[in-house]
Amino acid sequence: MxxxxxxxxxxxxxxxxxxxxxxxxxxxxxxxxxxxxxxxxxxxxxxxxxxxxxxxxxxxxxxxxxxxxxxxxxxxxxxxxxxxxxxxxxxxxxxxxxxxxxxxxxxxxxxxxxxxxxxxxxxxxxxxxxxxxxxxxxxxxxGAPLVPAFHQSLFQDTLKNRAILNIGGIANLTILPKDKTLPVTGFDTGPGNALLNEWNQRHQHSDYDKDGQWAAKGNCIETLLQELLTDEYFSKPPPKSTGREYFNLNRLEQNVQLNIYNAQDIQTTLTHFSVQSIALALVSHAPETQQVFVCGGGINNHFLMDLLIKQLASIEIDSTEQIGLHPDxxxxxxxxxxxxxxxxxxxxxxxxxxxxxxxxxxxxxxxxx
Ligand SMILES: Nc1ncnc2c1ncn2[C@@H]1O[C@H](COP(=O)(O)OP(=O)(O)O)[C@@H](O)[C@H]1O
Ligand SMILES: [Mg+2]
Known part of the structure; x- marks a missing residue:
């Protein structure tokens, strides 16, 4: 039935x-x-x-x-x-x-x-x-993330250690060990699309950086990226969750000076920032991960996905579509x-x-x- x-x-x-x-x-x-x-x-x-x-x-x-x-x-x-x-x-x-x-x-x-x-x-x-x-x-x-129980019921595999990465405004990970006697874990890694959208809206007057095209043509500002990555959220151990009241441009601009840089380079740097914070979370909290399946709107940002694939070169990265559910x-x-x-x-x-x-x-x- x-x-x-x-x-x-x-x-x-x-x-x-x-x-x-x-x-x-x-x-x-x-x-x-x-x-x-x-x-x-x-x-x-x-x-x-x-x-x-x-x-x-x-x-x-x-x-x-x-x-x-x-x-x-x-x-x-x-x-x-x-x-x-x-x-x-x-x-x-x-x-x-x-x-x-x-x-x-x-x-x-x-x-x-x-x-x-x-x-x-x-x-x-x-x-x-x-x-x-x-x-x-x-x-x-x-109170978050709440999707891991569903991910576990649909996506856990007994042959490979999997992670499900949702790139929404905020990004979150579910860690699904192949050994089902181990606990499933998961947490928000930090910014996904939220900062990218905000910066793009301010400078490009469109909702989001389509396919990451604007960011792809800029240069990453390494000092700014390193400064952003010092945010204390990233060194907090899970369980942890966050939202846009924490990762937003207003708060970011209280801590770092952005107006000294080129706007396009900032979009590039913010894209690296999302990728690096996701990669850091995986390496620190789920180093045994063999496969990452991605969902959420961020999967359409080609520049972001290319960076992620390069950053996590030893891990298989694919869309959740490969395991039966379209990422949207x-x-x-x-x-x-x-x-x-x-x-x-x-x-x-x-x-x-x-x-x-x-x-x-x-x-x-x-x-x-
Ligand atoms: N073609 C695209 N290129 C770049 N980013 C995209 C594209 N399509 C969707 N997105 C991003 O995905 C976001 C929507 O993703 P979604 O999974 O709905 O997030 P949330 O769960 O936070 O609402 C958009 O705001 C945008 O940032
Ligand atoms: Mg949405």
Missing amino acids: DELYIGLMSGTSNDGIDTCLVNLSEQKFEVLGTCYQAYPQEIKTQLDELINNQTSPLATLSALDHSLAVLNAVAVNKLLQSCNIHKNSVAAIGYHGQTIYHEPTADKANSIQIGNPNFLAAHTNITVVADFRRMDMAVAGQ WVEATAFAWLAKQRLLEKPGNITSVTGATREVLLGAIYKCT
């Missing part, structure tokens, strides 16, 4: 909504349909303002909470229509929401995702599972899978990843009728 779930993911790039419909039955894992809905410019601007400056009025926050729910409901209904699937066939939607704040280390640790899940449940007539991160945080976990849909599918875990009352966190004191059920259930 088919077990259909929808996954909705909006990551730290603030670019839009990844939507997928998947069959998660024990007999057959299959992605049945996908849809990407870019955020309208107005929403992007409001989100950037809210996240980077943290000075937006509450009314803006509230309006965004509503507008994002509307966009997510539209995305779900579009997907169902394009797949010709009736809402009654869908067991639940795993709804990540848009992170506007993630601070796992403070005394008052919290992670806030917006996009009212009540509205989504009411306007799709499908059960929604949302607010995945905070139960893990309530038991002293980082790994994260959204993971949240569909986490929704299923919640309905089955099975834990979704891995304590060796998040540092939580115990396994817990992730997400709250929103059911309209």
